[in-house]
Amino acid sequence: MKLEGKVAVVTGAASGIGKAIAILYAKEGAKVVVSDINQDGAKETVAEIEKNGGSAIAVLTDVAKEEDIQKLIDTTVSTYGTVDILVNNAGIMDNMAPAADITDELWERVLAVNTTGVMRTTRKVLPIFLAKGSGVIINVVSIAGLHGCIAGATYTASKYAVVGFTKNTAFMYAKEGIRCNAIAPGAVVTNIASSMGNVNQFGSARSGAGMVLNPRSAQPEEIANVAVFLASNDASFVNGAIVVADGGWTAYM
Secondary structure: OOOOEEEEEEEEOOOOHHHHHHHHHHHHHOEEEEEEOOOHHHHHHHHHHOOOOOEEEEOOOOOOOOOHHHHHHHHHHHHOOOOOEEEOOOOOOOOOOOOOOOOOOHHHHHHHHHHHHHHHHHHHHHHHHHHOOEEEEEEOOOOHOOOOOOOHHHHHHHHHHHHHHHHHHHHHHHHHEEEEEEEEEEOOOOHHHHHOOOOOOHHHHHHHHHHHHHHOEEEEHHHHHHHHHHHHHOOOOOOOOOOEEEEOHHHHH
C-alpha cells in the first residue's frame, strides 16, 4: 500500500501502459481518475479496479483540448478533494514520417497530444501542489526522447520536448516539495501503433533498422512498476530523472 490515501490522475488509461498504471496504483491504495478519449475503455479500467476493491472514476478526456484538461482536474478535485499524483501517459504516433514528409496537420496533432497536453495538465495541477507543498508528476516519454533512431521526426521532437519540460519543472519546483520525473520505455506491448495511419516507408525502414537490437518488448505492468516507485516515498530523492526502462535496448548507444 505504497500509495495509500493518495489521489492519482492517469491519462491514456483505457489501455496499455496507462491502464496498467491505473490498476497497480489502485492496488497500492490510491484513488484513481482514469482519463482517456476512449470512454468505454476507461470504464472497463474502472470496472477492473472496483472489482478488486479499489476506488476509481472515468473521465472522458481529449488531452489536446484545453477545456477537457480543465474538466479532468476539476472533476478530480470535486470527487476526491485533491490531486497528489499526475501521470501524463496519453500519446500518439506519427506514421514514422521523416522531416521532408511532415504535414502541418500531423505535426500539430502529435505535438498537441504528446507535448501541449502534458504542459496543460501540469499547469493545472501545480497550484494544487503548491498550496499543500507536495505533489508528484510522472511523464511517460520514450527512448525516442533520448535518441534519434526510434520513430518519426514529429514523435521524436514531441518526446524530446517533454524530457526538457520534465527537467525544468523538476528544478523549478524542487524546493516546494514537488517532484517531476519521466519514464522512457522501449518497446511495450500496447495498441499505440493503432494511432498511425499510412506508415511512411522511408522513415519506417530507417527507424525500424534499430529494432533488430531490441532484446524484447515489455509488458505494460513492467512499466507500471516503475511508475509506482516514482510516485511513492521510496523515490523521495528522485527528481528530474529520466528513467529508461527498455530491457537494455539502448545500452549500446
